[in-house]
Amino acid sequence: MANPFGFLGYKRKDNPYRSADKRIEDWKELQIPLEEKERIQQAARCMNCGIPFCHAGVFYGGKSAVSGCPNENLIPEWNDFLYRGEYKKAFERLSRTNPLPEMTSRVCPAPCEKACTEGLNGEGITICDNERFIIDTAFENDWVEETGHPVERTKFRVAVIGSGPAGLSSAWRLNQLGHNVTIFEKEDRFGGLLMYGIPNMKLEKAVIERRIETMKKVGIQFKKNVEVGKDIKVSEIYQQFDHIILTNGAGVPRDLNVPGRNLKGIYFAVDFLTAATKSLLKSDQKQVEESLAGKNVVVIGGGDTGNDCIATAIRIGAKSVKQLEITQQLGENRTSDNSWPEYPMVKKLGYGQEEALEIFNEEITEHAVSTIAFLGTETKQLSGIEVVKVNSQFESISGTKRKIKADIALLAMGFLGADEALFHQFSVQEIFDNYETNNTKVYVAGDAKRGPSLVIWAILEGRKVAEKVDEMLRV
Numbered sequence: 001m002a003n004p005f006g007f008l009g010y011k012r013k014d015n016p017y018r019s020a021d022k023r024i025e026d027w028k029e030l031q032i033p034l035e036e037k038e039r040i041q042q043a044a045r046c047m048n049c050g051i052p053f054c055h056a057g058v059f060y061g062g063k064s065a066v067s068g069c070p071n072e073n074l075i076p077e078w079n080d081f082l083y084r085g086e087y088k089k090a091f092e093r094l095s096r097t098n099p100l101p102e103m104t105s106r107v108c109p110a111p112c113e114k115a116c117t118e119g120l121n122g123e124g125i126t127i128c129d130n131e132r133f134i135i136d137t138a139f140e141n142d143w144v145e146e147t148g149h150p151v152e153r154t155k156f157r158v159a160v161i162g163s164g165p166a167g168l169s170s171a172w173r174l175n176q177l178g179h180n181v182t183i184f185e186k187e188d189r190f191g192g193l194l195m196y197g198i199p200n201m202k203l204e205k206a207v208i209e210r211r212i213e214t215m216k217k218v219g220i221q222f223k224k225n226v227e228v229g230k231d232i233k234v235s236e237i238y239q240q241f242d243h244i245i246l247t248n249g250a251g252v253p254r255d256l257n258v259p260g261r262n263l264k265g266i267y268f269a270v271d272f273l274t275a276a277t278k279s280l281l282k283s284d285q286k287q288v289e290e291s292l293a294g295k296n297v298v299v300i301g302g303g304d305t306g307n308d309c310i311a312t313a314i315r316i317g318a319k320s321v322k323q324l325e326i327t328q329q330l331g332e333n334r335t336s337d338n339s340w341p342e343y344p345m346v347k348k349l350g351y352g353q354e355e356a357l358e359i360f361n362e363e364i365t366e367h368a369v370s371t372i373a374f375l376g377t378e379t380k381q382l383s384g385i386e387v388v389k390v391n392s393q394f395e396s397i398s399g400t401k402r403k404i405k406a407d408i409a410l411l412a413m414g415f416l417g418a419d420e421a422l423f424h425q426f427s428v429q430e431i432f433d434n435y436e437t438n439n440t441k442v443y444v445a446g447d448a449k450r451g452p453s454l455v456i457w458a459i460l461e462g463r464k465v466a467e468k469v470d471e472m473l474r475v
């Protein structure tokens with residue numbers, strides 16, 4: 001397995017980020033891949049540890065953050081092939097479990113690296129970047145398409161509703177297993193939150209288009225601008241397909257119902273990010289039409305979506321950006337009840353926050369603060385936000401109320417779950433752990449089933465639901 005002493009000889013080196021001052025001038029990817037020689041050295045750091053924790057996603061100690069790869073990726077095996085320069089074999093191992101590695105290797109927060117044995121004393125090895133090298137090499141050499149063709153076709157037809165990572169993953173696997181798959185998507189492009197959610201600088205949209213084209217070549221049918229239940233009746237879906245998989249996501253955003261919520265200038269994060277990406281794609285990736293020049297932007301919510309909003313607002317010229325987060329700031333180091341291999345609950349600076357620090361010369365995120373009202377002008381335009389400091393139980397601390405200037409507020413406070421209307425139309429009342437529902441023709445997977453999560457969970461569920469449907473079709 002790789003080089004047992006590699007981690008002693010080579011230091012961890014991530015794919016370097018372009019400097020914040022340069023990258024805010026465009027919408028291109030943030031990171032630049034290492035050269036091949038350095039990549040092999042990074043693979044050599046995988047140390048033959050005996051019991052790798054990296055390839056099993058575990059919620060150690062009942063904590064809420066997963067550590068290890070949720071998708072059971074065969075990480076030590078592909079690291080070993082990478083180290084030996086056997087890239088095609090590395091790709092073969094990677095693609096056994098992950099049908100969309102070009103997505104995860106760009107956007108996954110890499111819980112595998114937190115569980116890596118080298119992480120006990122170091123920072124873990126560069127699993128995510130290694131994954132990217134393998135899949136990028138596979139696309140460059142045209143190895144991907146051949147892994148998607150079925151050995152033989154069955155007569156069965158399966159509808160997949162929603163083209164996010166769960167839908168794409170299930171379609172890829174079902175097609176490999178020989179079934180005839182059609183994906184329905186209500187948007188004008190495929191990819192779900194990969195396309196309209198995650199911004200271009202984290203995941204260039206050409207990467208998604210390339211996968212869709214490959215999926216078409218292996219026989220998967222795609223139908224866009226079709227909202228199932230509205231543009232096509234559920235009864236027609238039943239007539240045309242043997243089984244139906246709902247991978248419609250968890251797109252209902254958490255709202256903030258405080259006084260002034262109806263003012264102009266308050267948007268949900270995904271609506272804002274979607275509009276920016278649509279505009280960027282319309283201009284052939286050159287610019288976003290909307291300008292925030294002269295506007296004070298406040299992002300409410302301190303997670304990754306909030307970071308995407310900060311980075312997008314900066315690129316379209318916001319005069320100032322502030323971020324409000326209700327939870328307390330995490331410390332610099334692990335606490336005694338959060339030891340390896342648990343996911344480290346420590347302070348981190350997201351890419352958007354780093355860019356804001358560069359241009360505004362200050363950390364823009366304020367923790368332990370809650371929004372209590374939106375304030376407006378006579379013309380019902382947002383002009384400010386009233387906030388109060390809170391303790392760890394989210395109780396207001398008296399005497400801490402104050403106002404912040406805001407022309408635009410972006411609500412990035414997570415999601416409540418799936419739009420249940422589709423479930424009702426398919427008479428789905430119960431969803432079981434094995435992806436089946438009370439309706440024997442209908443299955444549910446991805447965020448629609450587990451709630452808002454990560455791309456890699458959606459991929460795992462897509463793969464598993466496909467195998468479940470295959471099992472049911474063959475009985």
Ligand SMILES: Cc1cc2nc3c(=O)[nH]c(=O)nc-3n(C[C@H](O)[C@H](O)[C@H](O)COP(=O)(O)OP(=O)(O)OC[C@H]3O[C@@H](n4cnc5c(N)ncnc54)[C@H](O)[C@@H]3O)c2cc1C
Pocket residue numbers: 107108109161162163164165166167184185186187191192193194197198202226227228229247248249250251270273304305308422445446447448452453454455456458
């Ligand atoms: C802004 C943002 C950034 C994120 N960044 C990351 C990240 O960096 N890394 C990470 O791992 N995770 C990230 N996530 C989470 C990740 O994107 C989701 O967990 C993942 O996309 C869920 O996949 P899914 O296929 O279940 O659903 P989705 O990606 O939500 O896809 C559902 C699809 O179903 C379609 N649909 C819904 N109803 C219908 C209907 N009736 N007919 C036809 N189509 C329908 C929708 O239009 C959508 O395209 C992010 C989430 C957001 C919001």
Ligand code: SF4
Pocket residue numbers: 068069070071073075104105108109110111112113127128131456
């Ligand atoms: S998908 Fe994510 S967790 Fe799994 S190996 Fe890749 S980077 Fe690690």
